[in-house]
Amino acid sequence: MKDFFLTSLGRLRLIAFIEGTSYLLILFVTMPLKYMMDMGTPNKYVGMLHGVFFIWYVIAVIMASYDFKWNTRTLFLALLASIIPFGTFWADAKIFSKEQVA
8 A cells, every 4th residue: 555655556546536526615615615705815825725636637637647658638637537526536436536547
């Protein structure tokens, strides 16, 4: 398990989980706070943190795509997953976990 995070794919899977979780936190927690309770501060800070995770995810996808020689379609789907709710969890199940087994 220790070596799992030393590979580009292991890091990508961890980053995908963190990025997906931060996206859902914004969508289902801080956005309602902002628009229903007029509390914009949590959205500001969580949104900023999510932006950092998003950039981190994109870099990790590009690095993994070079390491595993992904075709354009796989790279596109992995990047697209970052802008769709629950997308990074789908990408982990359908793309990243299959690479881990191979």
